[in-house]
Amino acid sequence: xxxxxxxxxxxxxxxxxxxxxxxxxxxxxxxxxxxxxxxxxxxxxxxxxxxxxxxxxxxxxxxxxxxxxxxxxxxxxxxxxxxxxxxxxxxxxxxxxxxxxxxxxxxxxxxxxxxxxxxxxxxxxxxxxxxxxxxxxxxxxxxxxxxxxxxxxxxxxxxxxxxxxxxxxxxxxxxxxxxxxxxxxxxxxxxxxxxxxxxxxxxxxxxxxxxxxxxxxxxxxxxxxxxxxxxxxxxxxxxxxxxxxxxxxxxxxxxxxxxxxxxxxxxxxxxxxxxxxxxxxxxxxxxxxxxxxxxxxxxxxxxxxxxxxxxxxxxxxxxxxxxxxxxxxxxxxxxxxxxxxxxxxxxxxxxxxxxxxxxxxxxxxxxxxxxxxxxxxxxxxxxxxxxxxxxxxxxxxxxxxxxxxxxxxxxxxxxxxx
Numbered sequence: 001x002x003x004x005x006x007x008x009x010x011x012x013x014x015x016x017x018x019x020x021x022x023x024x025x026x027x028x029x030x031x032x033x034x035x036x037x038x039x040x041x042x043x044x045x046x047x048x049x050x051x052x053x054x055x056x057x058x059x060x061x062x063x064x065x066x067x068x069x070x071x072x073x074x075x076x077x078x079x080x081x082x083x084x085x086x087x088x089x090x091x092x093x094x095x096x097x098x099x100x101x102x103x104x105x106x107x108x109x110x111x112x113x114x115x116x117x118x119x120x121x122x123x124x125x126x127x128x129x130x131x132x133x134x135x136x137x138x139x140x141x142x143x144x145x146x147x148x149x150x151x152x153x154x155x156x157x158x159x160x161x162x163x164x165x166x167x168x169x170x171x172x173x174x175x176x177x178x179x180x181x182x183x184x185x186x187x188x189x190x191x192x193x194x195x196x197x198x199x200x201x202x203x204x205x206x207x208x209x210x211x212x213x214x215x216x217x218x219x220x221x222x223x224x225x226x227x228x229x230x231x232x233x234x235x236x237x238x239x240x241x242x243x244x245x246x247x248x249x250x251x252x253x254x255x256x257x258x259x260x261x262x263x264x265x266x267x268x269x270x271x272x273x274x275x276x277x278x279x280x281x282x283x284x285x286x287x288x289x290x291x292x293x294x295x296x297x298x299x300x301x302x303x304x305x306x307x308x309x310x311x312x313x314x315x316x317x318x319x320x321x322x323x324x325x326x327x328x329x330x331x332x333x334x335x336x337x338x339x340x341x342x343x344x345x346x347x348x349x350x351x352x353x354x355x356x357x358x359x360x361x362x363x364x365x366x367x368x369x370x371x372x373x374x375x376x377x378x379x380x381x382x383x384x385x386x387x388x389x390x391x392x393x394x395x396x397x398x399x400x401x402x403x404x405x406x407x408x409x410x411x412x413x414x415x416x417x418x
Contacts, residue, residue, distance in 0.1 A: 002077030002086055003052055007067045010039060010046040011328040016068045017041050018202055019061050028056045030076065037073070042206035043295075043331055045324040048073075055079045058087070064199070144171035151176040154192050207293045211352050218271075219391040222350050225403040228411050229366050229381045235413040243308060250286070250340050251311045253363055253385075255416055256409035258282045258302035261336055264402040268335045270356040271392050285334035285354060286314055288321040295321040296354060298334045338363060348384045358393040359402075362386040383410075 007017050017039040024036045030050050037048045058075040061067050075083050142159045144152070148171045152159055155176065162179050164171035200208075232252055239247050261268040265278045282303040285296035297317035299310060320326045337354040342365035351362040364384040371380030385406070389399045409416055 002057060002075055002081050002083045003054070004072055004086060005036070005048075005050060005074040005076060007039070007069055007071045007073055008048060009069055010041045010048075011043045012332070013043070013206065014041045014069065014202075016066050016071075016202065017046075018066045019063050019073070020045055022059060022063060024056050024059075026056050026059055027079075030054065030056060040202050042202045043328050044203075044326050050076060052076060057081060057083050066202070142171065143169060145173065147173050148176050157181070201292050203290075203292045203295075210355060214353050214355050218353050218355070220353060220388050221391050221396065221399075222386055222388050223396065223399050223403060224348065224384055224386040225407055227383045227385060227407045228371075229383045232410050232413050233366070233381055239307065245308045245311050247307050247311050248314075249342070249366065250338070250363070251307050251314060252410070252413065253340065253361075254284055254286065254299060254302055254310050254314070254338060255305075255307055256406055256413075257336065257338060257361060258284060259409055259416055260402055260405040262303050263405050264398065266394055266398050267359050267389075267402045269358045269393050270335070271358065271390060272356075276393055279335040281335065283333050283335045285331075285337040285357070286317070287337065287339040287351075287354075288318045290322055290324075294339075295326060295331065296334065296337060297321055297326055297330050298332065300333070337361070342366060342383070348386060350386050351388050353388055353390055358390045359399070360388045361406075362388065 010017065019037055020040045021038040022036070023038070024030060024034075030036060031053045032051055033049055035047045035049050036056070039046050039048050054076040055078065056074060057077050057079075060072050060074055067073060072086075075086055077083065143164060143166075144159055144162075145166070149159070151157075151173065152162070152171075157176060157179055159171060161181070162171050162175050163169075165175055166172040229249075232249065236247055236249065236252060261282045261284075268279050268282060270277045270279070281301055283298050283300045284302040285298045287294045287296050297314075297320070299305070299313055299317075302310060305313070317326065317330060320330070334354065334357060337351075337357050337360040339351040339360060340363040341349060342363055345365050347364045347367060349362050349364065351360045353360050362385065364386075366381050366383045369380050369382050370377050371382070372378075373380075385403070387399050387403055394402075
């Protein structure tokens with residue numbers, strides 16, 4: 001008996017999925033557990049498997065199309081089985097996306113109407129442009145096809161300067177294409193650039209929705225502090241001499257943030273309308289740039305892990321994020337988020353809070369600047385960080401206290417090892 005294959009719920013926030021790739025075609029035989037499709041969700045690209053053996057009788061969605069949860073994707077059954085009832089119930093469109101011909105009352109298909117010939121319906125020029133008669137007025141309006149008028153308008157061409165090659169001197173498409181403006185010292189025409197439309201991915205839709213909700217529903221405020229990174233730079237160089245795993249500045253920032261969160265539980269909290277949850281664990285989300293936006297894999301128990309463990313885990317999760325291999329549980333449960341644009345040379349910026357976190361830290365690049373030490377100007381290394389906070393949970397003084405603790409950690413990195 002034929003069975004429906006419906007769009008499953010592949011993540012907790014998923015509302016629809018996009019068929020990224022079909023691994024089967026109609027007529028293929030499949031076994032229970034076979035992966036028949038890859039579906040793009042709001043968080044990652046996931047695999048869809050079948051639970052029954054049989055033949056793929058019908059694929060109802062093309063690659064690149066979206067389908068809501070529970071929507072019909074395909075039909076599986078025995079080869080040659082009649083599935084017309086299932087197709088009717090699903091309201092499937094005719095094959096190949098063609099429209100059904102109109103039907104007369106006797107049930108026979110009506111032939112498509114043929115267009116009239118001659119001047120009433122227009123003729124077709126050799127260049128493929130319909131030579132539909134232009135609307136004319138008694139005041140001598142210039143004859144031109146609608147397409148030629150539009151092209152002339154887009155290119156800033158005056159029709160009175162164009163010689164028409166169509167019937168009765170009518171201006172057509174090729175006349176505009178071949179037109180060369182009279183030479184004038186200040187009369188410069190430009191070819192219009194070609195616009196294109198890009199399909200909004202499920203991930204981009206979710207990013208747009210979540211960040212819009214955060215920006216307009218969370219009362220953001222921002223505080224920036226400048227940190228002396230010279231001790232951290234020196235400590236990192238020594239650590240990488242003895243470590244088999246390369247330690248990055250971001251790893252050091254993650255570790256320092258985690259230690260500071262232990263001392264400031266308000267910053268490690270979430271607003272739940274009728275209560276504030278102060279999280280018992282420190283789980284730090286690290287923003288990773290991918291082609292379609294940002295993904296935020298989570299370093300769990302970051303305060304309890306050493307720099308080598310943080311570095312290894314961050315690299316592994318970042319690679320999976322770029323390959324769209326992250327699983328939903330690897331992006332859930334964060335209590336604080338770090339967004340680092342220092343590697344792109346950004347000195348300072350503000351970030352939008354990642355719900356349901358109370359705060360997000362925006363990290364800038366390490367700058368070589370002159371600083372005053374012991375009354376003398378010497379070379380220094382400084383880094384600006386900006387904390388975006390939810391004012392419902394964190395007040396200005398609490399945010400400032402957290403930033404000062406973070407600065408103490410980064411300016412005295414050995415303290416993180418105690």
